[in-house]
Structure formats: structure tokens, C-alpha cells
Amino acid sequence: MSQYKALKQECYEANMQLPELELVIFTFGNVSAVDRSKGVFAIKPSGVPYKQLKPEDMVIVDFDNNILEGSMRPSSDTKTHALLYKTWEHIGGICHTHSTYAVSWAQAGRPVPIFGTTHADHLTQDIPCTPELTDDMIQGNYEHETGNLIINTFLKEGFSAEEVEMVLVQNHGPFSWGKNAAKAVYNSAVMEELARMASITLQVNPETPRLKQSLKEKHYYRKHGKNAYYGQS
């Protein structure tokens, strides 16, 4: 029996949430789950419809993109996952979708502005949108460079990958992460909803200002950190 059975099961269940939450159609999207003690992650195989997916189909890969177990080819975005796991040692799961509103903002090349407390419950700033990749990066090691682009955007802008667990890759779409695969999926669903709310907000009032600092902090810290009082401890 595979030593990765539990990891594959976690990865499978998180992937199956994507069609359930209406974040993907057909074969779009992919979720991975990491096992830090073994230095590997499980990821969805490439191009397999969700309806046909089975736990044992998940592919086991290490952070240098070596396939350790699995009879199928892993997601074409695997190198992006690998680099994020290698660089951000605190994350336990990664999710990538082509959800409608998040992709639309990524195509528009705009960060999603923080307009309300639904947003501040999850992060205290705009959902970042990366710059474009250069032609060289696209024609080179594209998926690896996509990982670099995300990481460098966070570095350059001083964003915290602990607080900001989501990003729009310009022209492409949303990536999210979290302490485990389920939380990464949760963040993708929240990102889609925030993107949708922001587009309606702008239609209703094109001059909507961003949320003020006190309210951003209030909502974020009632859910996060040592003084949080949202949820069950």
C-alpha cells in the first residue's frame, strides 16, 4: 500500500470541492496538498475530468518536480506549486482555478480593491495582481517562472504570504494557499466572491473608496491572531 495514501485522499477531496463550489468546469483547475515531513506533495493529474477522478490518481511530486509515485502526468501547473512549497515553508495546500470573476479581474490586470468587511475578514489589503511575465519567461520555464512571479511580487511589494493567501496572476487567474488543501480551496472560493462583490460595487458606485484602516484591522484581527474571538478556540 502507498505510504502516500492519506495525502492522496486529502488532495482528492480538496480537488472534488472545486466543481462542488462551482469554481471550475470540465478539467479546469488543480489543488495540491503537501506532506512536509516527507518533502512531497500530491497534485491532481493533468486534464482529467473531475467526474472520473479517483484518490489513487493523485500524483506524488517533490519540490524539485521529480515524480515519485503515480501512473499519470501531473497537472501542467505542477512547477508553480513546487516552487511555492519550496519557498513558503509554512503553507500546506495550494489551489488554482479558472473561476469566472477572479479570472476576469486577472484579465483586467487590476488588484481587487478592499471595499468591505467580507474582504477584511480575510486580508487587510487588496487582492494583489502580479505584473506580466516577460516573453523570455513565457517561452522559457513558464510554470516555474509563474511561481517566481508570485513570490517576487510578494517580496517586492512587501506582502506577507501568511496574511495574504491569494493572488491574481495577470492574464491568467487566481492562485491561493493555506495551512492545508481545504483552506487553500476555501480561499479560492472567498476570492471569487470578493471579486464578484467588487465588480458589482463598482457598477453601483464607480467612486467607492477603499475600507478605512480601523475597520480593516478590526475585522481581520477579530478572526486572526492571538486576540481573535471569531470561531471556536
Added chain:
Amino acid sequence: MSQYKALKQECYEANMQLPELELVIFTFGNVSAVDRSKGVFAIKPSGVPYKQLKPEDMVIVDFDNNILEGSMRPSSDTKTHALLYKTWEHIGGICHTHSTYAVSWAQAGRPVPIFGTTHADHLTQDIPCTPELTDDMIQGNYEHETGNLIINTFLKEGFSAEEVEMVLVQNHGPFSWGKNAAKAVYNSAVMEELARMASITLQVNPETPRLKQSLKEKHYYRKHGKNAYYGQS
């Protein structure tokens, strides 16, 4: 056996309507139900996914925020509910959601204009949007101040909490109430639909005027008051 069993059941059933009516995702939102004879209300525990919720999880709280029964922490918005129950003695249930269109109007900081008879069937004026809280209020007793903000908006503007059973808290989202928890949830679903219709109406005709007085009154009073002839008596 708990003396609050029936109250918890009413509260539970009303909460379970929120995902059913697509007004919330994950753990968003909360509904409470009051027992005026006992001076208490039941409310959803904080941060629990609807799929895992059980009737016995509901928390019993009095109007001064004392927890009387329950092993879980009540909703982080409990103090808002408590103050509304304490001040508005006629209401039997309160509902708070993060539904998409209502939140978008709250973020835009605009009351939802009364454009048609669907709206006038429920209230004869715009759905109010509160002003912002001050930084002091946010950093102080935030959820209590949110209740104060709602009540003071109604007092200052001369709105009737008997007629107007819904409000947008600016930058945050919708709150609604009613004679019981089910009616409060009903009002939240109606508010979401009115907000959606209003945004489409403005897209189709940005100059749409508000409904005229005679039609507002006709529709409201065919459903409400002693001469109502809508529904079964």
C-alpha cells in the same frame, strides 16, 4: 432537557435556510430567535460550517450578552443582536448575511432605491444604508456600536422598525429582522433580490426615478395593515 429546546430548534431551522437560499457560503452569516417571556435569544455559534450545525449547538444569550446555555462561543455579532432585541421590543428574530448584492450596495455606501412594486410589497422607502462608524466606535465595543448605529440611523431619519425590517450597515452588509426568525430570513432573501434588481435596473436605465407615492402605498397596504387583502387571513 433544556428549557430552550424549542427556541434552539427554531433558531437552527432559520439558520439552515441561509445556505438553502444561497445567502451565505461556508460559515458566513447568523440568525437568532428570541423568547420574550424568558428574556433570552438563541443564536448560531461562531464560525461553525452550516453542514456541521446541530440544533443543540445554538447558544442561549440574554439581552446584556450573558451566555446562559451552550458549550460553544456565540456568533461574533451577538452584541448587535442583543441590543436590537433590547431596544426594539416587537421583534422576534434577526438575520445577518453576506449575500452578494446586498453587501455590494453596503460597500458602495448607497441605500437601495425603491424602483418597483416588488420593493413596495415589503417597505415604502429605500432600504436604508447607515453612515460609517467612527474609529473610536470601531476600536471600542464594535458589535454593540453596530447595533447603536442601526438604531440611531432609524431614530435620526424617523424610520419605523415595524415597517422597515432591513438595513445595510455601510461597508459591512445586510441585517434584517421580523416577528420571528423565519421572517427575518425571508427579509434577508427579499433584500438580496431587491438589491440585485436595483443594480440591473440602473444598468438598463441610469436615470430610473423612484416609484411614485400612490403605487408605493397601494402595494404596501395590500399586504400590510388592517385593509390588507394579500395572503390568507
Added chain:
Amino acid sequence: MSQYKALKQECYEANMQLPELELVIFTFGNVSAVDRSKGVFAIKPSGVPYKQLKPEDMVIVDFDNNILEGSMRPSSDTKTHALLYKTWEHIGGICHTHSTYAVSWAQAGRPVPIFGTTHADHLTQDIPCTPELTDDMIQGNYEHETGNLIINTFLKEGFSAEEVEMVLVQNHGPFSWGKNAAKAVYNSAVMEELARMASITLQVNPETPRLKQSLKEKHYYRKHGKNAYYGQS
């Protein structure tokens, strides 16, 4: 056993299509079905949630608004139905909903422009929007006057109620009719879809012209009239 059993069943089944087709929530909307040989129609009782509705709840009314059978109060819009049946002797069913896009166009006070063949498959002109009722009409015999408003709009504008089986009552919402109750409901669903398509069309191209005459006629007459070749004969 009621002599109206089959009529009530037809009416009930058509009403139950409204939540199925997502044209109503809660108790919104109403459908009626006529029996011309008996000079009566069956209609939904007022304010009853669809989930609780039973075939025997349908109320039997004549064209002068006399209730002939039923223990419940009929829809508050009954007089509108009665007048339409009395005036337009060819129609067999009437449907009224508060569907989102159709209501939004009614609130905006704009006819839905004929932009494409989906529209021309059903009628060769814009979906009409009535003028407003006067205050006197609203404060008088309101629901009867709503029927008059629809009929007079068709008379004055020269619209054919045989071809144009749908209308927006300004500030209120959509009414449709057809050879039977099921066709009336079908027309309400089509109207909602046409209204939705028209709003997106205008967002994508605010200068979109109406469909040209040859294409209007081609699509309408391939589905209607003696040379129709759509469907099974």
C-alpha cells in the same frame, strides 16, 4: 368530486413550474388556466408558498371575479387575469412572475429591444412596456385597471395579443399568456431570458441596433403560421 378537478390540476402544475424555472421565490407570482366551455378559470391562492401548494387549493373564479369554488382567497392579481380572459377570448392561460431581469426592465420603464433571433423566434417586435397608471387608477380598482392598462396599450399601439404574448407592466413586472397555462409559463421564462440577454448585449455594445426586418420575419415565421417548419407537425 369537483367538476373542476382537471382544470385545477393543470393550473397547479403550471404554478409549480415557476420555482422550478427560478422565476419566483417564496410566494411571488401566480398562474391561471381557463376552461372556456364553463366560463371559469383556476388560479393560485394568494400568498401560499409553492412548497405547500396542493392541486385542490386552486381557486375557481369567473370572468366577473365571482369565486365559484375554493376555500382560500385567490391571488391578489385575480382581477387582472379575469379581465384579460374576458377581453382576449383566444387565450387559455396567464402567468405573472417577479423574475429578476424582466422586473428590472419594467422598473427601468423600457421595452426590451428585439436584438436577436432568440427574440424573433417568439415575437417580431420589442417586448412592450406599458405606461404608468394614474393615481386614480391605482387608488381605485387597481388590479382591474392593470388589466385595462395592458389591453389599452395593445389597442393603442396596434399590437396583436395573438403574436405578442408578453408585456411588462411599468414599475411592476412581467405578465404573459398563451394557448394554455403551460405556454404562458413558457413565455414568462423566455421573456426573462430575453430581458437578460438584452441587458448583457447593451453592456457589451450600447449602440446595438434592432434586428432587421427580414431576419425578424424569417425566424418568427419558421416557428409560427402555416409555413412553419420548426417543431413536429
Added chain:
Amino acid sequence: MSQYKALKQECYEANMQLPELELVIFTFGNVSAVDRSKGVFAIKPSGVPYKQLKPEDMVIVDFDNNILEGSMRPSSDTKTHALLYKTWEHIGGICHTHSTYAVSWAQAGRPVPIFGTTHADHLTQDIPCTPELTDDMIQGNYEHETGNLIINTFLKEGFSAEEVEMVLVQNHGPFSWGKNAAKAVYNSAVMEELARMASITLQVNPETPRLKQSLKEKHYYRKHGKNAYYGQS
């Protein structure tokens, strides 16, 4: 037993995907599947609701519109299918829907711009929108001329029907094709999603530029051609 049983089954299953994917309501839309060895295709009968459809209802037609088997009248769009099969010998299935966003763009008379990688995963250019038919063509052999219009648009603009498996017929709606009927349906669902994303993208940023060449090619060729590495080989 019919020699076309397998073909009818393939055609039936692809048609039943249309309501499942929410691309049609009622009787809208039609899918066909070809058998090149026999020189025939199976197509949905005209005007039959999907709920009543059975595999044996599919009609067998040759490329010159002769009905070879079937008791029902074939789709009114049959001649469009026949001409596309006759002209483009590589295609195995054709799909036509009245999906909301694709129809809206067709009504607006605009190609859907290539804004992101979701689009480039499927084709490297805008989704084409044909010019209008002339009155003569509409009043003549309309459905045959619709086929000609599609083919001539591709010829004149130099589009490849191998790469670009979808088109908007102006004022009418989307047609798509593929190696088989299932792929044609898949392309219709993708086209609807791309049209929806493009309309939201333009609302969020009306100045959104098209995707750059390197990214178009990267995404298209990681899924298509001899160096593709998406999916399972």
C-alpha cells in the same frame, strides 16, 4: 435494428449535455454527430423538449439534406450542419445553442476578444463573429446560407477551422464543432464561459488589451500539437 444505433446514441448523449451544462432551456439548441464512413449524421429532432428526448428520436441525414432514417422532422438548423460537414471534412460533431452570454455577444455584433489564458488554452485569436446575412440570403435558403456565411467568414479572414472550433453568427448565436459531438458541446460550454468572462473583464476595465502573442502561443501549444504537455497522452 438500425445500422445507426451507435451514432444516434452518441448524438443523444451529446444533446442531453446541453441542459445539464445550462446552455439551453426548453427545446433550444441542437447537436449532431457524423459517421464519415457512411456519409451521414444524426441530429436532434426539431422542437422536442430535452426531457422527452430518446436516442431513437435522432434523425439520420446525409450531407445533401436527405433524410435517411427517422420518424421525426430534424432540427430546423439541419442544413447549416450538413454544409459544415460537407465542407470541413475533419469535423465529427457540431453544436448550436442559445446560451446567454454567447448570444449577447452575437447580438452585439462583436467578436469575443482574447483577454486571457483560459481563452488561449482553446484558440489563439478572438472568437469570430460573422457579418450579417443579406436580405436575399435570409429570404432564400436561409439555413444553408448560414452555413455558407460561417465558411466564407473563415475563408475570407484566413481562420483555421482546425484551430478555431467556434463562431458567433451575428444576431443569432454560437455554433461550435470538434472531432466528435462531445467535443463540440465542450467547445460551446467553453465559448459561453469565455464570453461571460470577457463581459465582466470589460466592465472592470474597459481598456483591457488583448493577450500578448507569447502568452497566446504558450497556452495554446501546451494543450495542442506535438509538443503539448497538458492532459494524458
